[in-house]
Amino acid sequence: MIRLTVNGRQTDVDADPDMPLLWALRDIVGLTGTKFGCGIGQCGACTVHVDGKPVRSCVLPVGSVSGSITTVEAIGETEAGKRVQAAWLALQVVQCGYCQSGQIMAAAALIARGPSPTDAAIDAAMSGNICRCCTYPRIRAAIKAA
Amino acid sequence: MKRRTLWRSLASIALLAVVAAGLFFFLPHPLPAVAASGAQPRGAALLERGRYLTVAADCAACHTVDGGKPFAGGLPFKLPFGTIYSPNITPDRSNGIGAWSDAEFVRAMRSGVGRHGEDLYPAFPYTSYALLSTDDILAIRKYIATLAPADTPSRINDLVFPFNQRRVMRSWKLLFSTRRPFVDDASRDARWNRGAYVVQGLAHCGECHTPRNLMFARKQDEALSGGEVDGWKAWNITPDRDTGIGGWSSADIAAYLSSGHAPGHGSATGAMRQAVDLSLSKLSVQDVDAVVAYLRTVPARRVGPEAAVVAPTAAVRASGPWNPAQDERSLGSRIFAGACASCHGWNGTGQQNSRAALLGSHSVNDPAGANLVRGVLEGSAAPGDVPQTAMPAFAKAYSDVEVAAVANYVIGHFSGKRGTVTPRQVRMARID
Amino acid sequence: MTRCAILVEDDLPDASRRRFLTAGALLVGFAYSGVARAFASEPDLRRIGAYDAAATGFDGFVPDGFIRIGDDGRIILVVPSVEMGQGIATGEAMMIAEELEVSLDQVEVAMAPPDVAAYTQSLLKAQATGGSTSTRAFFMPLRRAGAVARTMLIGAAAERWQVPPGQCRAEAARVLHDATGRSLAYAALAQAARRQPVPSEVTLKQPADFKVIGKPLRRVDTMTKVNGGTRFGIDVQVDGMRYAAIAMAPTVGGTLRSLDDAPARGAAGVVDVLRIADAVAVVGLTYWAARKGLDLLEPVWDQGPHAELSSDTLAAALRAAGGTPISGGRTGDPDGVMNDAAKSIQATYDLPYLAHAALEPINTTIHVRPDGCDIWVGTQVPEIARIVAAEILGLAPEKVMVNNHMIGGGFGRRLAVDTIQQAARFGRQVDYPLKIIWTREQDIQHDRFRPSYHDVVTAALRADGLPTAFTHRTTGSTVRPYYDRRPWPADKLDPDAVAGAAELPYSIPNTRSDWVRQDGPVALNWWRGVGETHNVFVVESFVDELAHAAGQDPVAYRKALLRENPRSLAVLEKAASAAGWGKPLPPRCGRGISLHDSFKSHAALVVEVEVDVQGEVILRRAIAAIDCGIAVNPNSVEAQLEGGTLFGLSAALHNEITFKDGRVQQSNFHDYRQIRINEVPPFEVLVMASTADPGGIGEVGTVSAAPALANAIFAATGIRLRSLPIDRNLLAMEGSDDEVPSVTSGLLEAAALVGVVGMASSKADRS
Ligand code: FES
Numbered sequence A: 001m002i003r004l005t006v007n008g009r010q011t012d013v014d015a016d017p018d019m020p021l022l023w024a025l026r027d028i029v030g031l032t033g034t035k036f037g038c039g040i041g042q043c044g045a046c047t048v049h050v051d052g053k054p055v056r057s058c059v060l061p062v063g064s065v066s067g068s069i070t071t072v073e074a075i076g077e078t079e080a081g082k083r084v085q086a087a088w089l090a091l092q093v094v095q096c097g098y099c100q101s102g103q104i105m106a107a108a109a110l111i112a113r114g115p116s117p118t119d120a121a122i123d124a125a126m127s128g129n130i131c132r133c134c135t136y137p138r139i140r141a142a143i144k145a146a
Numbered sequence B: 001m002k003r004r005t006l007w008r009s010l011a012s013i014a015l016l017a018v019v020a021a022g023l024f025f026f027l028p029h030p031l032p033a034v035a036a037s038g039a040q041p042r043g044a045a046l047l048e049r050g051r052y053l054t055v056a057a058d059c060a061a062c063h064t065v066d067g068g069k070p071f072a073g074g075l076p077f078k079l080p081f082g083t084i085y086s087p088n089i090t091p092d093r094s095n096g097i098g099a100w101s102d103a104e105f106v107r108a109m110r111s112g113v114g115r116h117g118e119d120l121y122p123a124f125p126y127t128s129y130a131l132l133s134t135d136d137i138l139a140i141r142k143y144i145a146t147l148a149p150a151d152t153p154s155r156i157n158d159l160v161f162p163f164n165q166r167r168v169m170r171s172w173k174l175l176f177s178t179r180r181p182f183v184d185d186a187s188r189d190a191r192w193n194r195g196a197y198v199v200q201g202l203a204h205c206g207e208c209h210t211p212r213n214l215m216f217a218r219k220q221d222e223a224l225s226g227g228e229v230d231g232w233k234a235w236n237i238t239p240d241r242d243t244g245i246g247g248w249s250s251a252d253i254a255a256y257l258s259s260g261h262a263p264g265h266g267s268a269t270g271a272m273r274q275a276v277d278l279s280l281s282k283l284s285v286q287d288v289d290a291v292v293a294y295l296r297t298v299p300a301r302r303v304g305p306e307a308a309v310v311a312p313t314a315a316v317r318a319s320g321p322w323n324p325a326q327d328e329r330s331l332g333s334r335i336f337a338g339a340c341a342s343c344h345g346w347n348g349t350g351q352q353n354s355r356a357a358l359l360g361s362h363s364v365n366d367p368a369g370a371n372l373v374r375g376v377l378e379g380s381a382a383p384g385d386v387p388q389t390a391m392p393a394f395a396k397a398y399s400d401v402e403v404a405a406v407a408n409y410v411i412g413h414f415s416g417k418r419g420t421v422t423p424r425q426v427r428m429a430r431i432d
Numbered sequence C: 001m002t003r004c005a006i007l008v009e010d011d012l013p014d015a016s017r018r019r020f021l022t023a024g025a026l027l028v029g030f031a032y033s034g035v036a037r038a039f040a041s042e043p044d045l046r047r048i049g050a051y052d053a054a055a056t057g058f059d060g061f062v063p064d065g066f067i068r069i070g071d072d073g074r075i076i077l078v079v080p081s082v083e084m085g086q087g088i089a090t091g092e093a094m095m096i097a098e099e100l101e102v103s104l105d106q107v108e109v110a111m112a113p114p115d116v117a118a119y120t121q122s123l124l125k126a127q128a129t130g131g132s133t134s135t136r137a138f139f140m141p142l143r144r145a146g147a148v149a150r151t152m153l154i155g156a157a158a159e160r161w162q163v164p165p166g167q168c169r170a171e172a173a174r175v176l177h178d179a180t181g182r183s184l185a186y187a188a189l190a191q192a193a194r195r196q197p198v199p200s201e202v203t204l205k206q207p208a209d210f211k212v213i214g215k216p217l218r219r220v221d222t223m224t225k226v227n228g229g230t231r232f233g234i235d236v237q238v239d240g241m242r243y244a245a246i247a248m249a250p251t252v253g254g255t256l257r258s259l260d261d262a263p264a265r266g267a268a269g270v271v272d273v274l275r276i277a278d279a280v281a282v283v284g285l286t287y288w289a290a291r292k293g294l295d296l297l298e299p300v301w302d303q304g305p306h307a308e309l310s311s312d313t314l315a316a317a318l319r320a321a322g323g324t325p326i327s328g329g330r331t332g333d334p335d336g337v338m339n340d341a342a343k344s345i346q347a348t349y350d351l352p353y354l355a356h357a358a359l360e361p362i363n364t365t366i367h368v369r370p371d372g373c374d375i376w377v378g379t380q381v382p383e384i385a386r387i388v389a390a391e392i393l394g395l396a397p398e399k400v401m402v403n404n405h406m407i408g409g410g411f412g413r414r415l416a417v418d419t420i421q422q423a424a425r426f427g428r429q430v431d432y433p434l435k436i437i438w439t440r441e442q443d444i445q446h447d448r449f450r451p452s453y454h455d456v457v458t459a460a461l462r463a464d465g466l467p468t469a470f471t472h473r474t475t476g477s478t479v480r481p482y483y484d485r486r487p488w489p490a491d492k493l494d495p496d497a498v499a500g501a502a503e504l505p506y507s508i509p510n511t512r513s514d515w516v517r518q519d520g521p522v523a524l525n526w527w528r529g530v531g532e533t534h535n536v537f538v539v540e541s542f543v544d545e546l547a548h549a550a551g552q553d554p555v556a557y558r559k560a561l562l563r564e565n566p567r568s569l570a571v572l573e574k575a576a577s578a579a580g581w582g583k584p585l586p587p588r589c590g591r592g593i594s595l596h597d598s599f600k601s602h603a604a605l606v607v608e609v610e611v612d613v614q615g616e617v618i619l620r621r622a623i624a625a626i627d628c629g630i631a632v633n634p635n636s637v638e639a640q641l642e643g644g645t646l647f648g649l650s651a652a653l654h655n656e657i658t659f660k661d662g663r664v665q666q667s668n669f670h671d672y673r674q675i676r677i678n679e680v681p682p683f684e685v686l687v688m689a690s691t692a693d694p695g696g697i698g699e700v701g702t703v704s705a706a707p708a709l710a711n712a713i714f715a716a717t718g719i720r721l722r723s724l725p726i727d728r729n730l731l732a733m734e735g736s737d738d739e740v741p742s743v744t745s746g747l748l749e750a751a752a753l754v755g756v757v758g759m760a761s762s763k764a765d766r767s
């Protein structure tokens, strides 16, 4: 049994320690907001926060997670997450929506460091997140509006 | 002296030389009888010992191809004068070494001689394995005999003349091979002697880490001060403070050997990654400890000061995992942001896995970026990796300019040095 | 609002239910200013009573397949097309809502189940979504459906009040009698409306009276897409479900020869090992257990007949193809004119195979029972999905329920049902629900690809440089047999092969377009932009070549050919002037333009690039102008133009699928690279006001992208790239590969631009 703190709640998961956190969250904890896109850290769809820091859960073995995990389902309870979601809705960022959990988690971590990030800071924080629908112009605008 | 006599003398000397040469090149190699000592364990203990030694000698690394049957050979060694393929060493009687006698096996390991008396190329590191005790070689032999036979035929080497003449190797061996088992240095303790045995013989560290001369022989007086394998730099592992591992704590060295990573020293890639994953990480604590003890005592040599590992730059120390300290918009930084930062982090500590740590690694401190470029192009995967933990190979989708730019960016960001990687260098480093 | 939240809540697993409600409440607090409504995240129409109203005992007003009004006030609009990001659920809901006289925040929106009788789409002649046809096909039927329902509701109210229906009107889900000030909610009229006669003729609203259509409304599906609530196919969780990780024959046409499944059977968490002709599945309690189990197996594959297949042989075959051309269309006497021409120009173009690489990897969940089957999947063709599964399972099609889900990016991939057939073959071997998830590597390597093409274009030029004849020969395969699941007649034109080539926006008196069919072993499929993405790249690059040969400005040259096409002329001028066409640029920077009429829309795109001395291409700016007739939702039009164009640029910059030793060489996003936010330029979309019938928008931008890029690169460097993806090695200046790439570049300037234009073009406030 591996004890995780997910969205403020303690959960015991019966998992192989090398199971990526992504699959533990999706298949065992039942939180499917966190998405599988590439499995090799190249797309960002699986981004969650561990102690507020964004990580790619597809390459993070569940056995090595020690901090408190926040997923997209609860990011709206944080100040930054709430602002990011509001901006996403106001600017109508989403298309298919599949990448957006990861985009929002990455953007929330960026906004949590301070409002009105520069374009370069947006690039540094967001370039690891692929959007195949290419909602990038609106992502940039929404982060600035958040 | 009379002319005639002189002529005769010269003629007989010449004849003698021809005969000697003929004997030297054509006389069959002897096949000394072998026997294990009384100390050799038996039964399951012997097999277990053989398994351990086979892993420590990392036979699988060269005798198994990716996706191929274990120990069935076929791995290509590309040399300037052709390609050598590792043979099948499974117990298959016709394709492998199932029909070999123990004596033939020991002779191959110690003298580089094949079953039919043919001379073996030193891609097979018999100059190191010669140091192994007969007991150890026989234990390896016993273990290998229990593997699943594979009917994969060994591939024919593809070498140009004269290198396709195996007899040529005899003169090379005469000059460079030892053919004698390791002898303990009585002035040193058992731990040191064990370490020397492992480093010089079993784990054959010098095959990569010792520079070679023009004849492809190791320069023993510069042992372990850094070599090259297949275009990868094998760094200086002598105790020099800046350019070697003199600045590493013993715990760091031990951690690196057993996990491929030591905090603040980066991670192994390329051939070293494979050596760690397949072999070094499986050494016993005692053997790792012995290796560390021995490495601490080899003569320190200062080599390649330009690539010396320097303390992390202020910029890196001020960076977070997801944000560089300064706003960056260069081509290299943009590629790093997209393809690299998710795993390595702008602070170089490895976001999800310490294996992705770059900080303090020799690769990012080398302005020439030799290993860095190879790592970017080929990735860093090892057999037996848990799925989804390896670095992918970026060669196909990133141009020479982009790989050069990201390499230079990484060198600059993590070491503060100015990278010198050019697109041409990247093009040359691409395989196929 | 509350009801909507309950609907979503029911679909969440227990673990997250409470949390969602909290998050949902927070969001609702700030998100709604009255124009958006969450999409039912797992629209099970049987449960909400919208599918087969009679059978499920839905007790309300059900005029047709599209509208459900309950006594409780619930209004459910069933949209016939599949939502995969293009915004069609919103657009179609708007068409119904317009005539039904409801606003989007008064309705729930659900996706249609398979039912050809109710949901067949007139242009595709199937219950299918693709080819940018949905808006065009459903604009009238859905409005009519809304008007019919409105007429019946008004009729019911008029009867109740004993007044002539003509005195009543509908507004905001109520019927009003202005003379007496009386009004009734639709809910109160649901029962009575059922008894009203179905009108055969209805009057549709005049565009000037539109309250919904033409407004940049928020999408109906955004809420659950920002809080993780949307259930894509991959997110389905069914009681007793097991997960399958699979291995597929690596070569094109390969099969499974043998498998020793013992190593996996003993592994922790592994439930089963299943085989089909060309794949193996390891079934586990979790997906990871299945993956690890699969890793222990070493299936032995039969390489099949194409083990030698390589990109070189495929390309050579394409170039050497000499079959009889099939005519795609002809005007005037192109060959005669060409023969007599004083000056003619010819060029050849090559396009690569492409993968779809939607972000949601292929997945299917299937539960086969003796008497029926449930499939949970996101598909563009629910009806075909049902039929192919039924065939394999030996069931009547109506015994197969396809629970269609939102799709995490389609781009054409989910028009193919190979993945559903595979799921049926595995699923029938077990009695539990089985969720199959492909890895990203499998998603790319076992995609059905956009074909590669080889094109030869020729033009005869007058003394003034304008073309008098234009011929275009395309060599390539047809996608049709893979979709139809039957052969396409050898001598029959596949219109897709010449789409964008057969009819040009320009007035050229003598034209010919033909197609040399060259089939190969690689499985194919349509890709965003279909035939047009390929042909328009060739045509628009070549027109640029002609302008250059004539020594004319590419915009002026095109204008001269557009005298009979005012809509295209207008978008061309609009885009060019917004882009500052003709204004000087720094060295090695250039602007390129493309123009096309596709999917009944007219589009122009200007791309501005910098090409550095070492050949790196930096996008500086993009401006699109579109006339798509009535823009049902201008917000969606802009979004599709932005996304579609960048999608096309991503492919043009980075993508090709290559083969070696019978297998695909690319595998994941590190080698099938995608454009990222830091490569994306400031982007502006200009939507022309129009009252013409709506045109398609989902693929228009993708079609525009590559030729505008290649033309911009030419403008910057003088180098004409005639194949994709662009080869940067050809753009590097002599000797530059010995230089250390510079650490700064023109990007700094581009960065500054992002700050200014990026915000200006984002049309920030839609609330
Ligand atoms: S799924 Fe984790 S980064 Fe793509």
Ligand code: FES
Binding pocket: A094, A095, A096, A097, A098, A099, A100, A130, A131, A132, A133, A134, A135, C085, C359, C408, C409
């Ligand atoms: S919205 Fe579809 S992948 Fe980003």
